[in-house]
Amino acid sequence: xxxxxxxxxxxxxxxxxxxxxxxxxxxxxxxxxxxxxxxxxxxxxxxxxxxxxxxxxxxxxxxxxxxxxxxxxxxxxxxxxxxxxxxxxxxxxxxxxxxxxxxxxxxxxxxxxxxxxxxxxxxxxxxxxxxxxxxxxxxxxxxxxxxxxxxxxxxxxxxxxxxxxxxxxxxxxxxxxxxxxxxxxxxxxxxxxxxxxxxxxxxxxxxxxxxxxxxxxxxxxxxxxxxxxxxxxxxxxxxxxxxxxxxxxxxxxxxxxxxxxxxxxxxxxxxxxxxxxxxxxxxxxxxxxxxxxxxxxxxxxxxxx
Numbered sequence: 001x002x003x004x005x006x007x008x009x010x011x012x013x014x015x016x017x018x019x020x021x022x023x024x025x026x027x028x029x030x031x032x033x034x035x036x037x038x039x040x041x042x043x044x045x046x047x048x049x050x051x052x053x054x055x056x057x058x059x060x061x062x063x064x065x066x067x068x069x070x071x072x073x074x075x076x077x078x079x080x081x082x083x084x085x086x087x088x089x090x091x092x093x094x095x096x097x098x099x100x101x102x103x104x105x106x107x108x109x110x111x112x113x114x115x116x117x118x119x120x121x122x123x124x125x126x127x128x129x130x131x132x133x134x135x136x137x138x139x140x141x142x143x144x145x146x147x148x149x150x151x152x153x154x155x156x157x158x159x160x161x162x163x164x165x166x167x168x169x170x171x172x173x174x175x176x177x178x179x180x181x182x183x184x185x186x187x188x189x190x191x192x193x194x195x196x197x198x199x200x201x202x203x204x205x206x207x208x209x210x211x212x213x214x215x216x217x218x219x220x221x222x223x224x225x226x227x228x229x230x231x232x233x234x235x236x237x238x239x240x241x242x243x244x245x246x247x248x249x250x251x252x253x254x255x256x257x258x259x260x261x262x263x264x265x266x267x268x269x270x271x272x273x274x275x276x277x278x279x280x281x282x283x284x285x286x287x288x289x290x291x292x293x294x295x296x297x298x299x300x301x302x303x304x305x
Contacts, residue, residue, distance in 0.1 A: 004233070005030035008084045010077065012064050012121060013091030015042020018141065018186060020049075021229030022088055027055030029233055034077055034084070036060040037091070064091045065112030067120055074124035083132040086236050089121045090141040099154045107155055114159035115166065122170055126179060135178030137236045140167040144187045144249055148256045149264055171241055180239035186228045187249035 009026045013019040015037030023033045027050040035050075037043040040061035050057040058081070062073045077084070093113040095106055118140050129136035145157045146164035167183040174181050223246055231245040244250040255262065 003030065004085070004236075007031050007086065008034065008081050009086040009088070009236075010034040010036065010084045010121075010125060011088045011090055012036045012062070012117065013038075013141075014046050015039040016046075018189060018225045018228050018232075019088070019090040020046045021225035022090060022232045023057065023229075024050055024053075024055075025226070025229040025233045026086070026236075027053070027057055031056075031086070032081065033057040034060060034081060036062045036064075036073065038063045064089075064117030064120060065109070067116075070117075070120040070124060074128070077125075078128055083128045083134070084125055084136060085129075085134075086137045086139065087121060087125045087129075088139045088141065088232060088236075089118045091117050092141065092143075094153070094156045096152050096156075098152060102155055110155045110159050111162070114156070115162045118163050118166055122166075122181070126170075126174065129179045130174070130177050133178070136180075137239070138170070138174075138179060138181045139184050139232060139236055140170075140181070141184050141186065142167060144185050144244065144252050144256070146183075146185065147253055168241065182235060182240050183242045184228075184232060184235060185242065185244040185249055185253060186246075187244070187252060188246070189223055189225055189228055 004026060007030075009023075009031040011019050011023045011026070011033060014023040014033075014035040016039075019035075019037065020042075023035050023046050027033045033050060033056065035043045035046045035057050036059070037046075038061065040059070043059035043061060047057040047059040060073055060076070063069050091113055093110055095102065095110055122138050122140065126138055129138075140163060142164045143156075143160040145153060146160040148157075150157055164183055164185075167181060171181040227246055231243075235243045235245070242253075244253040
């Protein structure tokens with residue numbers, strides 16, 4: 001698939017972050033982009049940016065975890081725009097906090113978006129691609145968290161591991177249909193994902209510190225979403241089975257595969273709760289407040305995602 005000129009591309013969760021950057025990059029490559037997001041204003045803002053630059057895009061407000069809504073979304077897109085050439089199942093959601101602090105509802109929500117959203121999208125638009133007979137690409141955005149355990153992120157890691165296995169199985173299922181299926185595993189990317197995370201199982205002060213520390217780390221060391229957006233366009237042009245991106249994600253995933261024990265040991269140093277507990281125990285209150293203020297300044301004032 002050498003060009004996306006006038007091809008139909010669907011990107012879910014495209015109201016911000018990686019989804020928005022991906023939609024913009026496909027539009028820059030000449031694609032007609034369907035921008036979907038649970039946040040109607042976010043989706044429209046992405047469309048406005050694309051059309052303002054001379055591209056073609058259309059917005060849809062969709063909750064990917066809602067089976068009926070996804071059925072209607074797929075029908076509307078087909079009736080209005082035709083069969084997609086590329087589907088990027090990007091919409092994602094996360095929580096943070098101890099396993100025992102998560103409710104059944106928390107699990108339902110994160111599995112609904114991160115797993116069932118991929119099931120619905122792949123089934124509905126995959127059927128259109130197969131029936132059309134022209135082939136296509138389904139790119140499911142999973143995460144290195146699918147293979148690397150992360151403290152305080154058990155539901156997220158579990159949902160991404162399920163999404164990863166779903167994607168690898170779908171690749172086998174669609175073999176011979178001209179529809180390629182790829183797992184994209186982005187990491188170390190600075191998006192609105194972390195500040196909008198639902199922090200559970202802590203008091204409000206600890207929740208704010210855990211969130212702010214995660215956001216600050218992302219802002220200081222992570223790459224911008226456009227890096228992944230450009231790479232997703234490149235990945236869609238090929239047909240890789242598994243595509244960690246950028247290069248650091250490839251290193252992390254390879255290391256975790258080669259040494260699961262080493263990955264578990266390394267994950268212990270990623271426990272934000274232990275770091276916050278240590279700082280709280282030994283740093284005077286006045287200094288702690290200054291740290292909180294500094295972290296707050298690094299967190300975006302508005303979270304779109």
